[in-house]
Amino acid sequence: MEFNDQPENYWAWKTSFRSVTDELTLSPREELDLLIKWLGPASKEQARRIRAINSHNSAAGLSMVWQRLKETYGTPEAVEHSLLKRIEEFPRISNRDNVRLRELGDILLELEYAKEGGYLPGLAYLDTSRGVNPILEKLPFSLQEKWISQGSKYKECNHVPYPPFTFFSQFIRSEAKTRNDPSFMISQAHYSGPTKTERPTRYNNKSYGSRQTMPLAQKPHALRKCRTFRSKPIEERKTYLREKNICFRCCGSTNHRAKDCDKEIVCRECGSKTHTSALHPGPAPWFSEVSADQGEEEETHETPPGTLPAVTSKCTEVCGGNTNAKSCCRICLVKVYPEDHPGKVIQTYVVLDDQSNCSLARPEFFDHFGLYEKASPYTLKTCAGVMETSGRRATNFVVESFDGKIRIKLPTLIECEMIPDDRAEIPTPEIARYFPHLRHVADKIPPLNENAQILILLGRDILRVHKVRQQ
Structure with missing residues (x-):
């Protein structure tokens, strides 16, 4: 009957403890001593301090201990945090780790009951992809694929935005039951795939x-x-x-x-x-790419059956001579470094995109500066639709113009792999000299830096870089 200092077990333990003490008709001092005896390490230490403070008034001390236990372990926020932390800290499951899959199913069942109890409103987000995806990422690839198939069928048949958490929990427990069924256990000695030492x-x-x-x-x-x-x-x-x-x-x-x-x-x-x-x-190259200069030219890639053509839209083009088609995307060569370490500077290209409400950076940027903190979830809206993803955050960085005349502190950069990475769109002095009306600005454009990557996209959260100052 010892309390294990886990909020999700507090109310059940309290009910059991109360039922025992009510039958014994104990005095406040005796109940307080018995309570401290069966508390967990952390809660016991708090109770002892309260008992020492109220050594002359055991009834007040007993009341304060119960109040402290409720505040620490009995609030909805404490229970929700404890349950979700167990999911967060649960290790990733390999293809043949069936026992661990069953353990995950048990935790999800506990979450399901807690959610249906109605006293934990914070668990309602489990009925969305934002709540399920972190759990899904811990599953083997084969189970992820299977859930996508079953979840999509549920959405289509029931006309809902996303399958409820109860359905996902039942799916995991069903798979765990099947994979732990002794009737279908494949002996390691007869398993034709790689063994633990051969994996x-x-x-x-x-x-x-x-x-x-x-x-x-x-x-x-x-x-x-x-x-x-x-x-x-x-x-x-x-x-x-x-x-x-x-x-x-x-x-x-x-x-x-x-x-x-x-x-x-x-x-x-x-x-x-x-x-x-x-x-x-981006999409696979055999998806038809339609652009202004293709016309009715025959497709050179074999298009798999059932696929849709991908359309590339360019708002303006620079044609003629040996130049390739260029869009009007603004890409600049800059220097970027941490605000408190100017010596750790890198040269990179940035895309200026006033259609994005946040500034983004590719994973290579975070890896270069050793930013390995935990990724946080966010919603990414593109022309392809809305997707739930996650990424790291980078703060306290400075962007400096290539000539060193302008320095601006960057807003928080969010990790994103979807930043356009087409180096053919980078403006160069050679392209500018090709057109008479651009020749006078050709010397203001730095030569193409083969070693600099396109790592950053600057959105509307840094309006200063989007303002046109001369035309």
């Missing part, structure tokens, strides 16, 4: 870069050339790499981490040297 990791000699049968497409080719992999959304591709312990940079080896990868890579779709074509965030 591919980033530190053994197995590589996904060789020509072998890929799990996604069941065809003998490298992952970086897998069309099935490339067709999936960027978040699903990253989840797959994480599940298979494949390098996030080259997508071709399990021998090293992305930060230790020394392979020369380049994205064939945008020219970036920070990711391969397999991890390009």
